[in-house]
Amino acid sequence: xxxxxxxxxxxxxxxxxxxxxxxxxxxxxxxxxxxxxxxxxxxxxxxxxxxxxxxxxxxxxxxxxxxxxxxxxxxxxxxxxxxxxxxxxxxxxxxxxxxxxxxxxxxxxxxxxxxxxxxxxxxxxxxxxxxxxxxxxxxxxxxxxxxxxxxxxxxxxxxxxxxxxxxxxxxxxxxx
Numbered sequence: 001x002x003x004x005x006x007x008x009x010x011x012x013x014x015x016x017x018x019x020x021x022x023x024x025x026x027x028x029x030x031x032x033x034x035x036x037x038x039x040x041x042x043x044x045x046x047x048x049x050x051x052x053x054x055x056x057x058x059x060x061x062x063x064x065x066x067x068x069x070x071x072x073x074x075x076x077x078x079x080x081x082x083x084x085x086x087x088x089x090x091x092x093x094x095x096x097x098x099x100x101x102x103x104x105x106x107x108x109x110x111x112x113x114x115x116x117x118x119x120x121x122x123x124x125x126x127x128x129x130x131x132x133x134x135x136x137x138x139x140x141x142x143x144x145x146x147x148x149x150x151x152x153x154x155x156x157x158x159x160x161x162x163x164x165x166x167x168x169x170x171x172x173x174x175x176x
Contacts, residue, residue: 046097047108051090056110059148060095060117067093071148081166082173100124101138110140112172117147132168143168 047056048066057075061067067075079085090108092099101123104110120128129135129144136142145151145165151158169175 047090047092048086049089049091050087051108053084053088053112054108054110055084055089055112055114056104056108057089057091058094058104058113058115058118058123059091061093061148062095065093065096066091067148070152074148074152078165078169082169082175084173094118094122098122105138105140113140113142114169114172115142115144116151117149118144120144132164134168134172141172143172 059067059071061071066072075091076086079089090110092104092108099107101113104113104123115123125137127135127137129142131144131146134141134143145168146161151161151165
């Protein structure tokens with residue numbers, strides 16, 4: 001029997017032994033041990049961004065891991081207008097990663113929560129909110145808005161919705 005037929009692929013081995021390193025060969029004398037280096041490891045995240053300012057953005061995109069390019073450009077422009085960037089936020093695709101508010105709160109610790117195309121009941125919140133109303137709840141300011149698809153087109157309705165969103169964001173972030 002061929003030993004190679006029983007060999008696991010490299011990526012499987014990496015997943016099995018994430019935190020362990022085994023070196024086969026001659027032992028290294030203690031005086032010649034390399035200094036400890038910080039090794040960057042790939043960390044699986046369920047959100048896009050660095051969440052530096054604890055601002056969580058929930059979207060619903062069936063076609064993308066996080067969100068499509070058009071929506072990302074739109075959100076980036078909105079964030080820039082609010083003097084923020086992708087490093088300041090955590091963008092979660094609710095379609096691929098559904099969570100309730102308590103889970104989001106414990107994981108991401110948002111001070112601000114901006115939600116596109118998701119009802120408060122889907123987050124198991126004990127209330128309903130109309131779009132664009134900034135609401136404080138559990139030490140978090142939250143804002144619900146319609147889908148990014150509606151906001152990213154050039155129709156008259158989209159322009160009206162964008163202006164409503166901008167007024168609410170100015171209120172939420174105390175912008176002038």
